[in-house]
Amino acid sequence: MEDFQFRPSFVQLSALSSFNGEVRLPGSKSITNRVFLIAALAKGAIRLHNLLKSDDTRYMGEALQKLGIKIEFSEDFSEAVVEGNGGPFTVPGKSEIFLGNAGTAMRSLTAALTLGAGEFYLRGEERMSERPIRDLVDALRMLGADIEYEETEGYPPVCIKANGLNGGDVEVRGNISSQYLTALLICAPYCKKPLHIHVVGELISAPYIELTLDVMKAFGVDVRHEGLTDFYVPQGIYVSPSEYSVEGDASSASYPLAAAAIAKGKVRVLGVGSKSCQGDVAFAEVLRKMGATVTIGPDWIECDGTQGELHAVDLNLNDIPDAAMTVAVLALFADGPMTIDGIASWRVKETDRISAMSAELRKVGAEVRESNDSITITPPVKLQPATIETYNDHRMAMCFSLVALGGVPIKIMDPACVNKTYPHFFEDFNRLSK
Structure with missing residues (x-):
């Protein structure tokens, strides 16, 4: 798989005032990585369409290939044929797997690798060692997994000595990351007996769990659940359908849609719509609440x-924390202060996004107040040109590019961080802003 080697130090965006046109979204990162892993565990071969080519999906694909899974990619990576393993991974000796800063890959593989046999050492970039994994590891240990922290208690890297998972009853907290629950759900069919997962406390990012259940169902495993609190997963095996097409990325849709609202333009994004299984399509409703006119078709918005004008509205965006970052930049163009809450998960993402967003919003002139799970933004009388640090966080780069549409030049540092989910973001942005 191709690596993304070229990393320019910055991109300079000139003062912009228009944004119009049509753009086809890259494939969903969340769906691509879920489908990769489930197809690898499944019985049979599958052809995947509209895959996302990005850093995160590359790490997942390379990890699976290292585990012995045969994946044949098309030349442009948009398609792949995956030969399923027909069950858990068994690899002799010790395997070391590097996962960059791909949180979904780290959490889901930590769970999946406990099912088979072998010794697996999972590590990532420096930031990955600051992203908690304790709640997932505690749950897996309750099910009989042998997992040790290699450096800091509660954080990657981890070492897994795989010998299967027992099944039965297990609890996991839902208020840190929905990825813990996703990881348990994906591995559950291969436990030694049916698994009942009870979520303790509030479940954040619930639409991502619905997404996980949707992909599992496509591979023949139907999970019964009660109010997204108790999940009952039967024993079984995944069976690959002959083909699966990945939706466009709904989180990525937020940037061109928000750009149209800021620049008083008109934009259509292709690849997600009313039939989408991704929670971030709810960003369209946020735009409506703020005063934009939004139309949704089956596979376009x-x-x-x-x-x-854009109106200031206070919002709880617990269900769409990724798109909530785009809303924070939209608040710069609203007619008054806005509070976004329900975003505690920002603290444990690619960077501490509440602190990072606050610091960079202040650079462009906003007044910002933050708490553990909220941010209040008072727009400036006049936007200020600024150099934006991106903290190796793709969403910081994409969000703050929108500020240039307010008629001020913006310098985005380390723009290649968008390779994590949307490698061609700046090409699309420049084309639609002409």
């Missing part, structure tokens, strides 16, 4: 920002 259109934002018409020509109608007037």
Whole structure:
């Protein structure tokens, strides 16, 4: 798989005032990585369409290949044929797997690798060693897994000595990361007996769990659940359908849609719509609440920002924390202060996003107050040109590019961090802002 080697130190965006046109979204990172792993565990071969080519999906694909899974990619990576393992991974000796800063891959593989046989050492970039994994490891240990922390208690890297999972009853907290629950769900069919997962406390990012259940169902495993609190997963095996097409990335859709609202333009994004299984399509409703005109088709969303000003509205965005970052930049263009809450998970993402977002919003002139799970943004009377640090966080780069549409030049540092989910972001952004 191709690596992304070229990393320019910055990109300079000139003062912009228009944004119009049509863009086809890259494939969903969340779906691509879920489908990769489940197809690898499944019986049979599958052809995957509209895959996302990005850093995160590359790490997952390379990890699976190292585990013995045969994956044949098309030349442009948009398609792949995956030969399923027909069950858990068994690898003699010790395997070392590097996962960059791909949180979904780290959490889901930690769970999946306990099912088979072998010794697995999972590590990532420096930031990965600051992203908690304790709640997942505690749950897996309750099910009989042998997992040790290699450096700091509660954080990667981890060493797994695989010998299967017992099944039965297990609890996991839901208020840190939905990825813990996703990891348990994906591995559950291969436990030694049916698994009942009880979620303790509030479940954040619930639509991502619905997404996991949707992909599992496509591979023949139907999970019964009660109010997204108790999940009952039968024993069984995944069976690959002959083909699966990955939806466009709904989180990535937020940037061109928001750009149209800011620049009073009109943009249609292709690849997600009313039939989407991704929670971030709810960003369209946020735009409506703020005053933009949004139309949704089966596989497209259109934002018409020509109608007037953006209104300040207070929002709980617990269900769409990734798109919530785009809303924070939209708040710069609203007619008053806005509070976004329900975003405690920002603290444990690619960077501490509440602190990072606050610091960079202040650079462009906003007044910002933050708490553990909220941010309040008072827009500036006049936006200020700024150099934006991105903290090796793809969403920081994409969000703050939108500020240039307010008519001020913006320098984005380390723009290649967008390779994590949307490698061609700046090409699309420049084309639509002409």
